[in-house]
Amino acid sequence: MTATLADPVSEVVHAAEALLTRRTGATVTLTDPVDLGGSGRSVVVRVRVAANPFSLPRTLVLKQVPPSRGAGHVDFRGSETDEQMAFLREAVSYQFTTALSKDHRPGAELLAYDFDARLLVLSDLGDATTLAAVLRNSDTEATGNTLMALAQALGRMHAATVGREEDFAALLRRADVTRVADAVSQQALDAVRGVPELLDADFGLSVPESVRDRAERASKLFTGGRFRAFSPSDLCPDNIVVGDEGVQFLDYEWGGFRDATLDIAYALSSFPLCLCSAPLSVDRIRAMADAWRAEVVGMWPQLAYDEVLEERLLDALLACVWLSTHLFLPEDHARIASVREHGLSVPRIPALRARWSLLADFAAETGHDDVAAHARDVLAHLEERSAG
Secondary structure, three states: OOOOOOHHHHHHHHHHHHHHHHHHOOOOEEEEEEEOOOOOOOEEEEEEEEEOOOOOOOEEEEEEOOOOOOOOOOOOOOOHHHHHHHHHHHHHHHHHHHOOOHHHOOOOOEEEEEOOOOEEEEEOOOOOEEHHHHHHHOOHHHHHHHHHHHHHHHHHHHHHHOOOHHHHHHHHHHOOOOOOOOHHHHHHHHHHHHHHHHHHHHHOOOOOHHHHHHHHHHHHHHOOOOOEEEEOOOOOHHHEEEEOOEEEEOOOOOOEEEEOHHHHHHHHOOOOOOOEOOOOOHHHHHHHHHHHHHHHOOOOHHHHOHHHHHHHHHHHHHHHHHHHHHHHOOOOHHHHHHHOOOOOEOOHHHHHHHHHHHHHHHHHHOOOHHHHHHHHHHHHHHHHHHHO
């Protein structure tokens, strides 16, 4: 549907015309804007290039991040400076991924940017459909194939970016991004400190020392880890699209390098930063993990050993489930509302039950009885709360 030019859309289009005109040295005219929605903190518009002096693509996607914040994904920012850092990180992430060969690029190509206007001009991924829509409308076989394709796409992105962290860091320095650590990592560290107290206060549960130790180790995957590669860091079915070019990723506001097992664990734990519920089972997550491993094992031969993969996946799954519990077990109405509009969103208790259930089953199947018992204890209380 073609949008009526509301002020935010009009401003984005005019800013992009000015930017592209400066870049090409000739007048660029953009028409037929279509508002693609974006989140409350961003305006995303598809436009047609009417005047095309230097062989620009026929259509472009414009993204501008205004100073104000609003509903959307979980909003970790707390100040105007934080918002600016998030925009700069996204611009740097697109610069970095655009430098990859087309076959290895995980998403759109960055065609132009304006740091002062907080504006990105991106290639148009066409009629791609969000992963949320695909999973919501597909049969069992198509759903399984799509989730396998997601795992493979993550692996290809990781394999293409191993060893390039210094290149990314150099781009951050050039953009004057003063804080390299991202808010998602900080939330994960907060979860390690906060979840034991939260479970004690809400359910009267004590977390076994061995599980606490594993969670502490797992949290370090966000800032360190042996299998480091580029990650969008905010994976969600609304930020992943499926089209002619396969599975691709959008929104790099928290893009950066971290242990790659976190990304596959995000998918396997049904996207812990939101309340989306994907159709997952232990058999399916094992198949997805194997599909991901097939793409990265050439870079990380240690993952050829099942025990190494299982141990690292359990760490990452525990980190993801604790992170999600830290975010959504408390009745933070603003936070919960910010993710309720997602395509696969369910109420918070069913979402948490599904995540703890998968963790319990995976831990039991891989012989980690302490984690399995911990997960089942939490799950029992979540089911009791849901029934009540």
